[in-house]
Amino acid sequence: MWKSYSQILHKYPKLSLVEERRLIAKAKRGSRAEIEELVLRHVGFVIFRIHKKVFSVHLVRYGEDLLSQVVIMLYAKIKTYNLRYRDRAGHFKPVRFSSYIWKRVDGFILDFLKKELERDGCQMSYDWERFEGG
Numbered sequence: 001m002w003k004s005y006s007q008i009l010h011k012y013p014k015l016s017l018v019e020e021r022r023l024i025a026k027a028k029r030g031s032r033a034e035i036e037e038l039v040l041r042h043v044g045f046v047i048f049r050i051h052k053k054v055f056s057v058h059l060v061r062y063g064e065d066l067l068s069q070v071v072i073m074l075y076a077k078i079k080t081y082n083l084r085y086r087d088r089a090g091h092f093k094p095v096r097f098s099s100y101i102w103k104r105v106d107g108f109i110l111d112f113l114k115k116e117l118e119r120d121g122c123q124m125s126y127d128w129e130r131f132e133g134g
Helices: 004-012 017-028 032-041 045-054 056-080 095-121
Strands: none
Touching: 004 045, 017 056, 032 045, 032 056, 032 095, 045 056, 045 095, 056 095
């Protein structure tokens, strides 16, 4: 399944910070081509995070659905990215888009898996009476 995405990864390598910020600026103005390119450039990062967070047994079952949902989420995060971010001291601090979406992607992965496992009835339940002192 993941081999089909290797073509995307080779065609859209990682961007420099300057080029990434230029793409984001154009994407925020509504340029569809830049939005698509920005998302495609971050598919590799999303795949890496999915592989990092998901057990292989769940990756086989839910991987494609998870990836498609995270990609949809990327479109929304482009709109909310702050090109003029300043740190607490008020100094301008450019932030990579992957750094901006990292925690949200990880949280989304965990929420998605929790919901899918509960829906499929795979959630583990413990018999706490066995563990009581005795």
